[in-house]
Amino acid sequence: MSSSKCARKFIRAILISIAALLLYAFGAPLSSSFDFVILGDRTGEAQDHVYERVWAELATEKPAFVLSVGDTIQGMDDATAQQEWRSVSQTLARYRAIPLFLTPGNHDIWSTSSEALFRKYAKHPPHYSFDYRQMHVTVLDNSRSETFSAEEIGFLENDLKAHAAQPLKFVVSHRPSWLMQALFSNPNSRFHQIVKRYGVQYVIAGHIHQMLHFELDGITYLSMPSAGGHLRASKRYEDGWFFGHTKVEVRGTKLQMKIEECRPPQGKGRVTTPDDWGTAGLRRKAA
Numbered sequence: 001m002s003s004s005k006c007a008r009k010f011i012r013a014i015l016i017s018i019a020a021l022l023l024y025a026f027g028a029p030l031s032s033s034f035d036f037v038i039l040g041d042r043t044g045e046a047q048d049h050v051y052e053r054v055w056a057e058l059a060t061e062k063p064a065f066v067l068s069v070g071d072t073i074q075g076m077d078d079a080t081a082q083q084e085w086r087s088v089s090q091t092l093a094r095y096r097a098i099p100l101f102l103t104p105g106n107h108d109i110w111s112t113s114s115e116a117l118f119r120k121y122a123k124h125p126p127h128y129s130f131d132y133r134q135m136h137v138t139v140l141d142n143s144r145s146e147t148f149s150a151e152e153i154g155f156l157e158n159d160l161k162a163h164a165a166q167p168l169k170f171v172v173s174h175r176p177s178w179l180m181q182a183l184f185s186n187p188n189s190r191f192h193q194i195v196k197r198y199g200v201q202y203v204i205a206g207h208i209h210q211m212l213h214f215e216l217d218g219i220t221y222l223s224m225p226s227a228g229g230h231l232r233a234s235k236r237y238e239d240g241w242f243f244g245h246t247k248v249e250v251r252g253t254k255l256q257m258k259i260e261e262c263r264p265p266q267g268k269g270r271v272t273t274p275d276d277w278g279t280a281g282l283r284r285k286a287a
Contacts, residue, residue, distance in 0.1 A: 037063040038246040041071035041206045043107050044229035050243050051228035058245045069206030069224050070105025070174030078113045085121045105174040109143040129159045136166035140173040148177050160198035167253045169200040176205035182214035182221040211240035213277040238282040
């Protein structure tokens with residue numbers, strides 16, 4: 001090979017390396033495509049075999065991880081809580097290859113003893129955060145309060161400030177403590193001002209077992225459907241009452257959510273996106 005050809009190949013290799021480093025430095029990781037799953041409440045009067053079916057269906061999609069919005073055990077009794085955690089752990093043992101991040105729900109933590117068990121089985125504290133490639137997730141603990149405490153608000157602000165450079169940000173809690181502010185488009189709450197300041201795109205919660213979608217200042221607020229907890233109110237799909245999970249497809253700094261209802265007999269296998277839902281249920285006909 002001539003010296004000129006060798007030189008051109010060498011220069012090309014250097015340029016490719018520089019381009020790759022620049023892409024990474026400016027927030028576009030080289031391996032920026034992945035999928036994960038958001039999982040609704042298992043309990044609150046868990047329905048037989050639903051949680052197991054949801055896991056069987058989501059596992060076929062091979063998500064990078066699963067993020068639960070809480071209520072993993074029925075709880076509320078210190079005497080039986082550890083056995084409940086052991087039972088859930090046995091159910092999930094076949095899926096141990098899929099990392100599971102838990103949010104503490106009111107059925108998970110209600111006492112000092114139950115908090116210790118949550119820490120033991122979740123393998124992380126009640127509030128925490130983690131990065132996955134270009135995404136940052138902040139998990140808050142409102143398991144024992146309808147509102148976000150001063151401690152949780154302080155943790156949220158410090159955590160988002162420390163991870164401000166991450167291009168994709170989610171904030172997750174069990175209770176939708178933001179519900180009334182989002183419903184009435186009130187941008188003045190301390191919580192909303194913080195998530196807005198640091199560029200959070202999605203705020204996620206469970207607890208009410210109903211699929212609802214709110215938009216406020218460009219931030220998407222979602223109440224997730226049940227993954228086993230009983231269906232309240234009308235129990236109609238179009239009102240947001242159904243069993244399923246949500247697949248999140250992340251591609252660089254873009255993402256798409258597919259809200260997947262359980263297949264028969266627990267559901268009809270309908271697939272929607274957040275845009276199909278509003279503050280009172282389904283906006284348009286599901287696929």
